[in-house]
Amino acid sequence: MSRPLGYLEVLTKPSKNNFVSCPTLSGLPSKERRKDKDYLKLVKHSILKIGRSNKECDFLLADDPSISSVHCHIWGILFDDSSVPMCYIKDVSLNGTFVNSKRLERETAYVLNDNDLIDLPTLGNAVSFRFLESLPDLEDPEDTSARKETPDIYSTLNIKKSVENKWDISPRIIGNGTFGNVLVAFKKSEIVASDVYSRPNFAVKVIKLRKYKVDKEAKILLKLNHPNIIKIHYTFNDLMNNNLYIFQDLIPGGDLFSYLAKGECLTAISETETLIIVYQILKALHYIHGRGIVHRDLKLDNILLCSPEPCTRIVLADFGIAKDLSLKNTRMNTIVGTPEYCAPEVGFKATRSIIDQSCSRANTIDQSMNGYDSKCDIWSLGVITHIMLTGISPFYGDGSENSIIQNVKRGKLDFSMKPWNNVNHNAKQFVEKLLEIDADKRLDSKQSFQHPWISRYQTQLEKIYQKKIMSTLSAAEIEGKADWKRRLPKCVSLSNSSLIPNNKKQRKNI
Numbered sequence: 149m150s151r152p153l154g155y156l157e158v159l160t161k162p163s164k165n166n167f168v169s170c171p172t173l174s175g176l177p178s179k180e181r182r183k184d185k186d187y188l189k190l191v192k193h194s195i196l197k198i199g200r201s202n203k204e205c206d207f208l209l210a211d212d213p214s215i216s217s218v219h220c221h222i223w224g225i226l227f228d229d230s231s232v233p234m235c236y237i238k239d240v241s242l243n244g245t246f247v248n249s250k251r252l253e254r255e256t257a258y259v260l261n262d263n264d265l266i267d268l269p270t271l272g273n274a275v276s277f278r279f280l281e282s283l284p285d286l287e288d289p290e291d292t293s294a295r296k297e298t299p300d301i302y303s304t305l306n307i308k309k310s311v312e313n314k315w316d317i318s319p320r321i322i323g324n325g326t327f328g329n330v331l332v333a334f335k336k337s338e339i340v341a342s343d344v345y346s347r348p349n350f351a352v353k354v355i356k357l358r359k360y361k362v363d364k365e366a367k368i369l370l371k372l373n374h375p376n377i378i379k380i381h382y383t384f385n386d387l388m389n390n391n392l393y394i395f396q397d398l399i400p401g402g403d404l405f406s407y408l409a410k411g412e413c414l415t416a417i418s419e420t421e422t423l424i425i426v427y428q429i430l431k432a433l434h435y436i437h438g439r440g441i442v443h444r445d446l447k448l449d450n451i452l453l454c455s456p457e458p459c460t461r462i463v464l465a466d467f468g469i470a471k472d473l474s475l476k477n478t479r480m481n482t483i484v485g486t487p488e489y490c491a492p493e494v495g496f497k498a499t500r501s502i503i504d505q506s507c508s509r510a511n512t513i514d515q516s517m518n519g520y521d522s523k524c525d526i527w528s529l530g531v532i533t534h535i536m537l538t539g540i541s542p543f544y545g546d547g548s549e550n551s552i553i554q555n556v557k558r559g560k561l562d563f564s565m566k567p568w569n570n571v572n573h574n575a576k577q578f579v580e581k582l583l584e585i586d587a588d589k590r591l592d593s594k595q596s597f598q599h600p601w602i603s604r605y606q607t608q609l610e611k612i613y614q615k616k617i618m619s620t621l622s623a624a625e626i627e628g629k630a631d632w633k634r635r636l637p638k639c640v641s642l643s644n645s646s647l648i649p650n651n652k653k654q655r656k657n658i
């Protein structure tokens with residue numbers, strides 16, 4: 149059973165009806181009672197919902213009309229088993245959710261820190277929770293000696309606490325990869341600007357720059373502006389320490405790999421959920437390929453979710469080895485990427501010199517001599533789609549590079565495997581067309597949209613896309629364009645004065 153990623157101590161005296169079990173948490177130990185206190189557990193990638201609707205919420209506040217049917221979402225993300233969980237809160241209400249007396253921007257996720265106080269304004273007594281990273285030691289609650297010493301991340305990673313007096317970097321690591329660490333960051337100007345509102349969170353990727361290498365990732369990202377591509381706000385090159393800082397949106401739902409990972413293996417998701425993700429990745433690929441940019445490292449880990457649930461907005465990240473061909477329209481030759489997702493024409497470092505002319509991929513050799521183009525991203529999308537539909541990585545074998553190479557050489561997909569049983573014929577054909585060894589015959593991003601698996605549902609997919617994107621972009625980004633206010637939950641609106649945090653200092657400032 150997965151360990152809790154955090155706890156909510158219920159500070160408001162609960163009435164006997166206000167805790168309900170919910171479908172996402174059913175069967176899991178979602179509540180714990182200790183010394184007369186109730187603690188709600190945050191379970192990996194399950195969203196805990198608080199509000200008035202007994203159909204949708206895990207914690208029910210049915211008696212108070214100022215609470216929205218779903219008032220706020222709280223969830224935890226675990227990057228991997230060795231990392232510290234990240235927990236987030238998002239307000240989706242009319243009357244607001246407050247953390248440490250500051251109101252949260254609606255539809256925007258915020259990182260929760262140990263001991264944060266969460267208040268929901270009501271007509272009667274405020275409803276309050278305390279967020280805890282772990283449960284207090286009940287034997288001796290005052291004893292802090294057992295608590296973990298947090299290492300000094302700044303000196304361990306050799307990174308700055310503050311950049312150019314514009315950005316603060318928190319010691320919280322969201323994730324890490326081969327090239328860098330990603331941490332939570334804040335814009336300094338937001339401290340003054342958001343006197344009442346809580347400060348928005350950003351992410352900063354800190355990459356060790358190899359000498360004489362330019363910051364290609366930042367340069368490419370700065371050119372792009374698309375809802376399914378990570379948005380960057382600022383970059384800073386620390387020449388003294390050879391570090392590049394890329395400040396970007398924080399995408400709070402974790403990556404697709406963690407989303408699919410249950411226990412020891414990856415699990416399949418429904419065809420509809422897969423379709424919605426594939427549609428968004430295709431939008432992003434169509435956008436970048438049209439501008440001469442090739443990602444070259446498309447994989448589950450580089451696809452981020454705005455929240456850990458079906459139908460969410462997804463965002464392509466990690467343009468660390470992306471290539472910009474817009475200035476010089478050539479093909480590429482460098483062998484890069486992750487073998488499991490790597491198109492045959494890109495080649496594998498281990499075999500480029502000894503590739504066997506007699507293998508069924510003879511044409512691949514010519515292609516690899518001629519270089520490769522943006523279709524390498526389409527192959528990777530084929531691998532990703534295969535995994536989402538079946539939980540199986542098509543060429544993974546025993547995971548070694550040799551085994552992957554052998555499997556890619558054979559290029560055979562096995563649709564007789566059980567997980568394919570309930571998958572629609574069009575979906576299988578789509579995967580086949582993306583995992584076509586001959587890159588010339590492989591679909592490109594435009595043709596992929598025209599494949600029956602996608603085109604048949606185009607209207608519905610576009611509707612879901614517009615709705616989901618509108619609801620997950622922050623209010624500021626969609627201001628003036630959206631009708632999101634009309635879609636607010638039906639509940640009693642508190643007067644403006646009731647929205648002021650119940651805190652003297654705050655009142656003075658207003």
Ligand SMILES: Nc1ncnc2c1ncn2[C@@H]1O[C@H](COP(=O)(O)OP(=O)(O)OP(=O)(O)O)[C@@H](O)[C@H]1O
Nearest residue numbers: 323324325326327328330351397398399403449466
């Ligand atoms: N903007 C972001 N918001 C939230 N999480 C992020 C963000 N950027 C990256 N991450 C998390 O950090 C992880 C590592 O980031 P990234 O892939 O950019 O690093 P990398 O060193 O280039 O990785 P790789 O080894 O895949 O090349 C991602 O898998 C993701 O879980």
